[in-house]
Amino acid sequence: MANVISDExxxxxGILAKLELSGEEREQAKKDMGRMLDYIDxxxxxxxxxxxxxSHVFPVNNVFREDVVENGDDRENMLKNAPEQxxxxxxxxxxxx
Amino acid sequence: xxxxxxTVIGLEVHVELATKTKIFCSxxxxxxxxxxxxxCPVCTGMPGSxxxxxxxxxxxxxxxxxxxNCQIHQYCKFDRKNYFYPDNPQNYQIxxxxxPICHDGGIEIETAExxxxxxxHEIHMEExxxxxxxxxxxxxxxxxxxxxxxxxxxxxxxxxxxxxxxVIAYLEKLRMMIQYLGASDCKLQEGSMRAxxxxxxxxxxxxxxxxxxEMKNLNSFRAITHAIExxxxxxxxxxxxxxxxxxxxxxxxxxKGASYAMxxxxxxxxxxxxxxxxxxxxxxxxxxxQEIRDRQPEMREEKQExxxxxxxxxxxxxxxxxxAKRMADMFEETTALCKSPKKVSNWLMVETMxxxxxHGMDAEDIRFSPENLAKLIGLTEAGTINNTVAKEVFxxxxxxxxxxxxxxxxxxxxxxxxxxxxxxxIEEIVAANPQSVADYKGxxxxxxxxxxxxxxxxxxxxxxxxxxNKILKEILDK
Numbered sequence: 001m002a003n004v005i006s007d008e009x010x011x012x013x014g015i016l017a018k019l020e021l022s023g024e025e026r027e028q029a030k031k032d033m034g035r036m037l038d039y040i041d042x043x044x045x046x047x048x049x050x051x052x053x054x055s056h057v058f059p060v061n062n063v064f065r066e067d068v069v070e071n072g073d074d075r076e077n078m079l080k081n082a083p084e085q086x087x088x089x090x091x092x093x094x095x096x097x
Numbered sequence: 098x099x100x101x102x103x104t105v106i107g108l109e110v111h112v113e114l115a116t117k118t119k120i121f122c123s124x125x126x127x128x129x130x131x132x133x134x135x136x137c138p139v140c141t142g143m144p145g146s147x148x149x150x151x152x153x154x155x156x157x158x159x160x161x162x163x164x165x166n167c168q169i170h171q172y173c174k175f176d177r178k179n180y181f182y183p184d185n186p187q188n189y190q191i192x193x194x195x196x197p198i199c200h201d202g203g204i205e206i207e208t209a210e211x212x213x214x215x216x217x218h219e220i221h222m223e224e225x226x227x228x229x230x231x232x233x234x235x236x237x238x239x240x241x242x243x244x245x246x247x248x249x250x251x252x253x254x255x256x257x258x259x260x261x262x263x264v265i266a267y268l269e270k271l272r273m274m275i276q277y278l279g280a281s282d283c284k285l286q287e288g289s290m291r292a293x294x295x296x297x298x299x300x301x302x303x304x305x306x307x308x309x310x311e312m313k314n315l316n317s318f319r320a321i322t323h324a325i326e327x328x329x330x331x332x333x334x335x336x337x338x339x340x341x342x343x344x345x346x347x348x349x350x351x352x353k354g355a356s357y358a359m360x361x362x363x364x365x366x367x368x369x370x371x372x373x374x375x376x377x378x379x380x381x382x383x384x385x386x387q388e389i390r391d392r393q394p395e396m397r398e399e400k401q402e403x404x405x406x407x408x409x410x411x412x413x414x415x416x417x418x419x420x421a422k423r424m425a426d427m428f429e430e431t432t433a434l435c436k437s438p439k440k441v442s443n444w445l446m447v448e449t450m451x452x453x454x455x456h457g458m459d460a461e462d463i464r465f466s467p468e469n470l471a472k473l474i475g476l477t478e479a480g481t482i483n484n485t486v487a488k489e490v491f492x493x494x495x496x497x498x499x500x501x502x503x504x505x506x507x508x509x510x511x512x513x514x515x516x517x518x519x520x521x522x523i524e525e526i527v528a529a530n531p532q533s534v535a536d537y538k539g540x541x542x543x544x545x546x547x548x549x550x551x552x553x554x555x556x557x558x559x560x561x562x563x564x565x566n567k568i569l570k571e572i573l574d575k
Contacts, residue, residue, distance in 0.1 A: 016179075016367055016369070018181055055378055056174075056374065056376075056377050056378060057374070058377070061377055061378050061379065061380040062377065062379060062380055063150065063376075063377045064149070064151070064152035064155075065118075065123060065149045065150065065151050065152065066153075067118050067151050067153035068117065068118065068123060069117055069118050069123055069125045070118075070123035071122065071123050071125070071137045073135070075131075075132075075133045075136065078133060078141060079133065081141070081143065086239060087132070087239070088131060088132040088133050088134075088241075089132045089133060089230070089239035089240055089241055090183075090239070090242075091238075091239060092183040092237065092239075092240055094232070094233075094236050094237050094238050095182065095229060095231070095238045
């Protein structure tokens with residue numbers, strides 16, 4: 001494995017992903033990530049001079065909707081996805097900055 | 098303070114577009130619905146849902162970009178901005194980082210030192226977030242996703258402004274331009290226009306920029322002015338006492354008149370943008386751009402010029418009439434009905450402005466119809482009512498959009514110009530005011546004004562002042 005992931009990096013990625021990893025999981029994640037980066041290095045061996053970066057897998061452009069309201073009030077159904085609800089809203093842990 | 102400092106300001110302005118539906122789904126964007134009644138799997142970020150771009154969003158963004166003299170990225174695409182916060186159900190906001198739809202533009206503002214161009218770095222399309230209500234008692238937050246997915250454009254300026262006055266001039270110009278385009282109503286209080294202020298200070302003559310802070314939560318021009326003054330002084334004080342300005346986001350509290358740090362940028366700014374694979378690229382042809390250009394409405398400067406040429410309105414008046422889109426619309430629609438541009442201009446500039454000011458309203462809040470203002474002007478032109486009565490009637494037109502013709506008829510406000518009907522009253526007034534009569538006869542021409550006033554009062558303002566004058570002179574000069 002050419003890429004070695006440091007403890008600091010895995011800690012930082014963990015914070016960004018909101019993941020708390022145990023010691024064992026952390027070691028496994030370091031290994032997995034190293035292997036992923038090795039694979040990217042492999043791709044980097046290809047000469048891509050003059051190749052436009054691709055942003056979509058299909059050669060399709062301009063898929064649009066007209067500006068017409070079609071959805072009605074489906075709150076009852078939507079809120080079935082909420083772990084907890086109150087007065088028509090989703091209840092989440094408090095988030096005051 | 099020994100050193101001279103200069104303030105450097107750049108703005109990020111978010112504008113909610115006036116589309117009927119959200120940017121990626123056909124949910125309504127109507128303001129004020131019961132919580133979560135305008136939501137679907139797309140705007141609540143359900144797995145497997147697929148966003149489809151609203152064409153109108155692209156057209157509004159193009160219209161604003163062209164009006165702001167921007168270049169267009171004719172191949173543009175959407176990116177995901179990743180962050181965790183419950184107002185953002187997907188855990189990413191769909192935005193544009195790499196190829197924003199418009200870039201490198203600029204708009205001209207008037208400053209105390211003359212004209213100045215504020216350059217626009219870019220304009221990009223993105224989706225708005227939901228609304229959080231914090232319930233401190235229950236120790237939880239409640240989320241309403243009605244606003245999630247409402248289309249926004251973010252207009253990012255270069256750091257070209259140097260004072261609060263320039264910032265306000267830029268925002269007013271931007272707001273007017275967007276309102277004229279019909280792309281948004283741009284109401285700061287309701288949040289359809291929001292400005293984040295990036296500000297730094299540096300010693301006059303220095304090239305390099307100082308460390309900047311970003312201020313959020315500014316929802317009026319007044320708050321923006323106060324926040325700029327407050328932040329400028331805070332940064333200067335730090336530098337003067339040998340401390341450093343920390344790059345951070347600060348929240349302005351207008352009631353306290355102070356800002357406080359929200360979060361440090363270093364640990365929270367890793368958004369890991371990448372192209373959104375759910376959305377196809379947007380290709381904007383030359384023809385499409387031309388189509389938008391051809392459809393651009395007449396802007397303020399053009400209207401000002403046309404009002405002067407076509408209607409003979411003085412430059413100053415044309416400036417006021419076009420200072421809000423709604424005012425200009427009222428002027429044009431009313432003039433089309435009554436063909437008296439100068440009178441329409443006068444009613445809008447004097448009485449309408451006065452009442453708007455009295456009620457603390459904006460031109461956008463005008464409720465009366467051009468039809469009823471045109472009718473009122475018609476009544477004065479036909480001599481059916483005099484100016485004093487017209488002003489009283491106008492207050493009802495302004496408040497309740499009443500039909501002035503019907504109102505004048507019902508309340509019996511028609512002007513009395515019949516000599517026979519007036520002569521009796523005038524004779525009584527003359528008899529009751531011997532002193533004024535004596536003054537007049539003694540050469541004081543002005544004394545007649547008092548007698549006219551008394552007659553008008555007795556006639557409850559409905560007398561024709563010309564006829565009253567004529568009869569009075571006849572009696573007095575006898």
